Amino acid sequence: MRDVRRIGVVGAGVMGRGIxxxxxxxxxxxxxxxxxxxxxxxxxxxxxSLVKRQVEKGYLEPERGEExxxxxxxxxxxxxxxxxxxxxxxxxEDLDIKQDVFRKLDAVCDDDVVLxxxxxxxxxxxxxSAASDPxxxxxxxxxxxxxRMKLVEVVRALQTADWAVEQTERVGRLLGKEVVRIxxxxxxxxxxxxxxxxxxxxxxLMEGVGTPExxxxxxxxxxxxxxxxxxxxxxxxxxxRLKVLQYLHxxxxxxxxxxxxxxxxxxxxxxxxxxxxxxxxxxxQGRRIPSDQDHPVK
Ligand SMILES: NC(=O)c1ccc[n+]([C@@H]2O[C@H](COP(=O)([O-])OP(=O)(O)OC[C@H]3O[C@@H](n4cnc5c(N)ncnc54)[C@H](O)[C@@H]3O)[C@@H](O)[C@H]2O)c1
Numbered sequence: 174m175r176d177v178r179r180i181g182v183v184g185a186g187v188m189g190r191g192i193x194x195x196x197x198x199x200x201x202x203x204x205x206x207x208x209x210x211x212x213x214x215x216x217x218x219x220x221x222s223l224v225k226r227q228v229e230k231g232y233l234e235p236e237r238g239e240e241x242x243x244x245x246x247x248x249x250x251x252x253x254x255x256x257x258x259x260x261x262x263x264x265x266e267d268l269d270i271k272q273d274v275f276r277k278l279d280a281v282c283d284d285d286v287v288l289x290x291x292x293x294x295x296x297x298x299x300x301x302s303a304a305s306d307p308x309x310x311x312x313x314x315x316x317x318x319x320x321r322m323k324l325v326e327v328v329r330a331l332q333t334a335d336w337a338v339e340q341t342e343r344v345g346r347l348l349g350k351e352v353v354r355i356x357x358x359x360x361x362x363x364x365x366x367x368x369x370x371x372x373x374x375x376x377x378l379m380e381g382v383g384t385p386e387x388x389x390x391x392x393x394x395x396x397x398x399x400x401x402x403x404x405x406x407x408x409x410x411x412x413x414r415l416k417v418l419q420y421l422h423x424x425x426x427x428x429x430x431x432x433x434x435x436x437x438x439x440x441x442x443x444x445x446x447x448x449x450x451x452x453x454x455x456x457x458q459g460r461r462i463p464s465d466q467d468h469p470v471k
Contacts, residue, residue: 174340175285177347178202181257183274184264185216185247187410187447188291191319192261194220197241198233198320199348204257206248208264213247220245223320255281259344261313263291266416271295272303279304287340289313294364294417296424297330297357308334311341314361315350317409325350330357359424360417367405368417368429374402375432378452385452403452407445415439 180196182189185207193216196203207213224241227233251274254260260282262274271290278288288310290300301310312328325345329338338354345352355361360368374388382388389401406414415436421429438444438451445451446459454462 174336174343175258175283177258177340177344179204179257179259180344181206181248181254181260181278181282183207183251183254183260183262183278185213186263186265187317187413188315188319189263190216190219191317192263192291192315193245194223194241195315195319195348197244198224198227198237200240201244201347203245204248204253205245206251206253210247210249217245217247227320251277252281254278255283257282257286259287259289259340261289261291263315266293266295266413266420268295268299271300275300275303275310279306284309287311287337287344289341289344291315293413294360294368294420296359297328298332301330301332307332309337311337312355312357312361313341313345314363316363323351324363325352326355326361326363327352328355328357328361360421364417365421365425368414368421371402371406371409371414372418372429372432372435374406375435378403379432379434407451407453407455410445410447411435411439411451412444 179202182193182203182205185205189205193203193205205213205216221242224238228235228238260278262271264270264274275288282288288304290297290312291314292300292312297310297312301307304310310330311333314326314328316322316324327338327341327345342352377388378385385403389403392398392401415431418429418431422431442448443451446455449455454464456462
């Protein structure tokens with residue numbers, strides 16, 4: 174199996190920057206590419222402040238933090254991924270865009286390089302079909318925030334070869350994560366449940382069951398969830414959540430029909446922490462700003 178030293182990350186949004194951070198602090202040379210170069214530059218700055226915070230809080234040894242940053246570089250084209258040993262795609266949840274990325278990666282990367290996708294719910298079989306060698310494409314589903322969440326869901330597509338699944342699991346462990354192996358079905362094991370919970374919470378909000386704070390508190394304290402569904406959705410991004418729900422609605426049926434209020438929030442640009450306002454409002458530092466004026470239920 175190919176020795177992995179250099180990891181390529183495609184997409185420098187919420188997840189791509191988290192994965193790049195994790196790769197760099199785990200000792201890998203890391204190359205980060207985004208279709209918008211300014212996004213990749215901004216990602217590197219955010220990774221630097223995350224390293225600083227993690228060191229200050231004592232979660233990361235100072236030497237490990239210092240060594241991590243120089244390991245990260247940005248690329249201005251996918252051609253720079255030619256010397257990567259393992260690639261993780263984390264671009265927007267859009268099949269055509271993902272297929273285009275895999276077509277290009279397949280052309281520039283060596284044959285024994287796994288091309289992994291961090292899709293939350295799309296068909297890896299369908300993403301892989303864009304590559305001339307689909308056997309090396311595997312699902313590698315990280316969770317947000319990547320540096321804190323322990324799991325990587327390794328998802329096997331119809332075409333994925335055994336060696337690619339094993340290499341993906343190996344890299345997942347080298348990144349400090351626990352891995353579970355899942356056979357591909359829409360939404361895998363995790364997104365299928367979390368999309369349903371987030372959607373149901375929105376239906377509850379629309380019906381006036383309670384305020385978001387009350388619903389979140391009920392789910393956390395009563396069901397022992399670490400985060401409420403609205404807190405989690407604000408972190409994930411409601412646009413990403415909606416795309417997953419639309420796909421699960423298409424593939425798994427009626428129970429995943431996106432709640433109309435959730436759709437409205439996305440149309441209004443209330444995407445969550447990334448826009449400073451989702452179900453809750455946030456200041457520039459990402460702290461929640463109390464407001465009881467924002468919801469259909471007061
Ligand atoms: N947000 C989450 O909590 C979460 C969790 C697990 C998995 N995911 C999955 O990870 C992927 C990324 O999600 P995200 O939340 O980081 O989205 P995001 O919108 O924050 O980031 C996506 C990035 O991809 C870039 N991009 C778009 N087209 C590109 C291309 N052709 N080449 C390179 N970059 C391109 C965009 O500029 C953007 O910066 C999605 O498939 C999503 O379903 C998200």
